[in-house]
Amino acid sequence: MRYFIDGNNLGLYLFREKGVGDVRVKVLNFLISRKIPKMTTVVFDGYNFCSENEKGSVSIIFSKKRKADEVIIERICRGDIIVTNDRELQSRCRTKGAKIVEIASFISNAESRLETKEKPIYEPDVEGWMKIFSKGKNDN
Secondary structure (H helix, E strand, O other): OOEEEEHHHHHHHHHOOOOOOHHHHHHHHHHHOOOOOOOEEEEEOEOOOOOEEEEOOEEEEEOEOOOHHHHHHHHOOOOOEEEOOOHHHHHHHHHOOOEEEOHHHHHHHHHHHOOOOOOOOOHHHHHHHHHHHHHOHHHO
8 A cells, every 4th residue: 555645735734835945845854753654655746856766665756847646646556545635636536546535634643653752853864855955946
């Protein structure tokens, strides 16, 4: 079972900002600081210095000129889990046999998997993400 997360939608929900630059870093740090399921892919709209990357159990895809929704639809299979509050994306994913998890539910489950005391974000991870997301800023 694979998870696909609408990265911009999650960024908007968590930080009230669309998924660009620092918001993307915040989204990824949020995810890797929790015990999220293996085989989790976060899809962001737009460009970065590369089309795909991985960090731990999180795989990152940038949709480039396409919408992230289209990339998610293209990649999902029956039984995959899609994390989004986007109603149109939810509907399209259901027609392909995917299961839908609202962001609040996903976050609640992620929070419940945390140990009683949240571990701080490992500083080299933050620095690494900042390097990754700053490399392609002028390439758009």
